[in-house]
Amino acid sequence: MIQTAQARIGELRIPLVEGVAALGLTLPESAIDKLLQYLDLLVTWNSAYNLSGISDPREMLDRHLLDSLSILPSIDGKRVLDIGTGAGLPGLPLAVCLPEREFHLLDGNGKKMRFLFQVKTQLRLPNVVLVHGRAEDVAEEPLFDTVLSRAVGSLGELLRLGGRLLAPDGRFLAMKSAPADSELAEVKPPYTVLSITELSVPGATTPRHLVCLGRTPGQDGTTA
Numbered sequence: 372m373i374q375t376a377q378a379r380i381g382e383l384r385i386p387l388v389e390g391v392a393a394l395g396l397t398l399p400e401s402a403i404d405k406l407l408q409y410l411d412l413l414v415t416w417n418s419a420y421n422l423s424g425i426s427d428p429r430e431m432l433d434r435h436l437l438d439s440l441s442i443l444p445s446i447d448g449k450r451v452l453d454i455g456t457g458a459g460l461p462g463l464p465l466a467v468c469l470p471e472r473e474f475h476l477l478d479g480n481g482k483k484m485r486f487l488f489q490v491k492t493q494l495r496l497p498n499v500v501l502v503h504g505r506a507e508d509v510a511e512e513p514l515f516d517t518v519l520s521r522a523v524g525s526l527g528e529l530l531r532l533g534g535r536l537l538a539p540d541g542r543f544l545a546m547k548s549a550p551a552d553s554e555l556a557e558v559k560p561p562y563t564v565l566s567i568t569e570l571s572v573p574g575a576t577t578p579r580h581l582v583c584l585g586r587t588p589g590q591d592g593t594t595a
Contacts, residue, residue, distance in 0.1 A: 383407060383432055390437045390573040396444075398468055405467045405494045406436055412490055413458055420482045422458040433574030438546070439464040439521070441570045442581050445544055448516020449473060454506050454533050455523035459487050461546065462519060466499050477502040477509065506532035514538040521546040526582065527557030534562060534586075543584040546570075548577055555582075563587050 384407060391398050398406075413435070414428050425431050439461030446465060449472055453462030456476040466474035476487055476499060484503045491499045502509065518533045518541065529545055537543055542565070547554075550567065558564050562584050570579040 383410065383428060386429065387432055387436065390432065391440065393573040394437065394441055394443075394571075396440060396468075402468050405496075406464060408494055409459070409463060409467065409490055410436060412486070412493065416486050416489070420486055422483060422486060430574075433572070435460055436464050437574065438570075438572050438579065440468065441572045441579065442519075442544060442546065443468055445542075445568075445581060445583065446472065446517055447542060448538070450513065450515045451475065451517045451519060452477060452509070452515040452533065452536060453519045453521075454529065455520060456487070457483055459490060461521050463487070463490060463496075463499070465519075466496055467494065470496075470498050473498050473500065475500045475502050475515070477504070477506060479503065479505055506536070509536055511535055514541065516541050518543045519546075520544070522548075525554050525557055526550065526584070527554070527559075530558065530562055530584065537586065539586060541585070545582040545584065547580050547582055549580060550582055558584060561587050 387403060387406060410428065410431060413422060413431060417423055417426060425434055442461060443465055446469060451472055452475045454477050456462050456478045459476060462474045462476045478484060484501055487501055491501065515536050516538050518537050520529050526545055533543065555564060565583045565585045568581045570581055572579050
């Protein structure tokens with residue numbers, strides 16, 4: 372098992388380094404090492420814990436790791452919340468690369484939380500806080516500078532769940548394939564769509580976009 376894991380890490384190092392460079396990012400070797408360790412744990416635990424519908428490690432690298440890292444330049448502030456993190460995406464890879472920021476990974480699935488506890492422990496990530504439960508149960512104070520979500524619900528539903536947790540000048544980052552006009556219309560005051568950015572993710576086979584939402588200046592965080 373140890374030899375298999377080491378071989379897998381060795382085979383994926385170059386594609387990961389090349390993918391990170393294609394994203395325009397520069398990461399230290401220590402971050403590359405931890406990302407590969409996370410990927411190996413994800414592959415190892417996936418069959419028993421059903422963490423991802425993707426089983427091929429190379430495909431996981433593109434569709435999970437690089438996809439998550441594509442929004443790294445958009446992360447702002449010290450406190451970040453990842454709603455519906457699942458296997459830790461996108462929050463875990465981002466936390467590895469941004470150790471000075473605090474990432475709260477929220478999910479209601481106990482098996483996935485156990486997996487993330489193993490990752491946090493093995494990779495020694497003190498900036499990762501695991502939250503087992505629902506967004507509705509998360510305390511409003513202190514508020515978060517950035518709230519993330521990757522393929523979890525519509526924009527309206529995401530704001531209903533996490534809008535109250537966002538700092539007044541914070542940003543809600545929703546990763547989407549291609550948001551439809553009908554979904555964008557779900558964003559209502561006090562929130563507004565600040566930007567929609569097409570993400571260029573190495574190896575991606577479908578369109579990827581980052582929808583950035585924020586609170587209209589002078590508005591509070593309540594919704595109708």
